[in-house]
Amino acid sequence: MAVLEPYRGGYYLWKYLPSIEAAAIVSVLWALVTVAHVWKIWKTRAWFNIAFAVGGFMEFIGYAARASAHDKTGNLMPFVIQNTMILLAPVLFAASIYMTLGRVIRAVKGERFSFIRPGRLTKLFVAGDILSLTIQGSAAGLMIISKLAKMGQTIVIVGLVVQIVIFGLFCVTAVSFHRRMKRDVVVAATCARGESLKWEQLLRMLYGVSGLIMVRSLFRVVEFIMGTDGYLLSTEWPIYVFDAVPMLFAMAIYWWWWPSMVSSVGSGNENWAAMTSMSDLSPGAAKKAPTLP
Template sequence: MIIPKFFIKLLFLGLIFQFASAQQPIEEYKDIFVPFEPTPGAHYLFCALYLLLAVAFTVLVCMHKDWWALCLPIGALFEGVGYPNKIRFAETMSMGLFIAGDVFILVAPVAYLAFNYLVFGRISHNLKNDSRISKGSVTIASPRTIKHIFVWSDITTFLAQFAGQLMEISSDQRSNGNKLTLAGMITQLISYLCFIAIVTDCRFRRLPNLRSTAVGRNIDKVLILLATSSFFILVRLVYRVIELSGGEGNSVQKSEACFFVFDAAPMLLAISVWLIWPSRTISMKKSNTGFQIEDGKTES
């Protein structure tokens, strides 16, 4: 299950409270950890937007009892918290604020990837069992196998990025920390490209006539949302790989405009598409009989 494993990740993030209480100063590294002077207005705006999305997604999860989707509001909450702490870190440098700011913003999108994996995993599971839509395999491997592959990829890349960021606090390990964070980000990019390839193969090669049925058209609507979300996620992943591969103090890293255009905004758009909640369009409950349909609409 992704959700229990996601909570394991949150336990690691819980370490920030220990660091925050210690408040060890790292003022001598300001040029490295604060490559640009953050604009308060923009950071507080994105904080508000992410927190509003966190509330909206929490309401949707509770309304539809989609507990499997809790990673989405949790991720939005952590990213929202990160923006004001990024401002505070620039003013009062400490390990706690670095982790609660920059690190939160860096690793929170792992939760968004987890949500997308879950959405497709549930769709592919039900497609496999719905004889009206699929007459054979809908993915290159079983949905269960695919789920485990991407779950562990998600966990591995999260831990690599989190550990790398912690290592960067140490002057002796800063270079290794940057390399580890970069390796985690590259692995995450490759993993997500593989995921997109699997979804594309499912939709266009294995289910070319998906829109020939009412339930199929509804499924396709959710897959379009998934594709839209994935596009913005890829924009952010490519940006982060370029930023991290340029070394300390590179021009991309020093540009606040690049950060907002290629990270903050794409991630906001990537999750905003899910305000059109998938359970409103198709049943996201796992079923051994496939999707249920009545009067041209799927049941929730």
């Protein structure tokens, strides 16, 4: 029977005995959704979503390591792997989300409706993502050293706060662009006729996925603020309810409303019809779409 074992000098890496059943089930789910994303990336050639798939693979590795740690709570590597992979994976999800928004704006020729130019938008948010990733990644090693664990947690909190701030700015940018586009005369007339606008569908998908990542990030901030002896880090169920489940839903939502229609957008030369076509929503119902001035 597995028992909780110390790492060195009586220092416990784990505050509980990780459930092998829960970790195994979740790792299998992550394997399935990641394979599904890889298949869609290959099928649609939407290469900008590779970061999303890599994030899913990291989650799979992380929860597989948790399962292996059930009877190895005194071993360092399973703890480090699961802690690092699960903590950093959502940063990669965010990278694909940022690139999707920039491509949506260019695809509908809506640059004038965004207060940050699409080219700068993607670079700005991805740079913020890399900064958050670097900060959180640098603290992963410190968290396994008893004397430096508190410092490591503080650095992780800073990295998560950076991620939340960047996400907040991203949400403001997306919502502002959405509202300004809707106020445009041509767009408003199209909506009034009841036509389905694919760009709006994509934005709503981004709102949903971003909201789930935001909730997860806030949970992790509270978790580390409470410390290693706090309830959230000393109990297992919160990481599944507030981290694993939201991120699985984020992967599923992104897969279902896959942004394949902006996979070829890069230079901004794509036309409005590519985003407003009805052909792949209701067969035989394609209509001629208006062109933005």
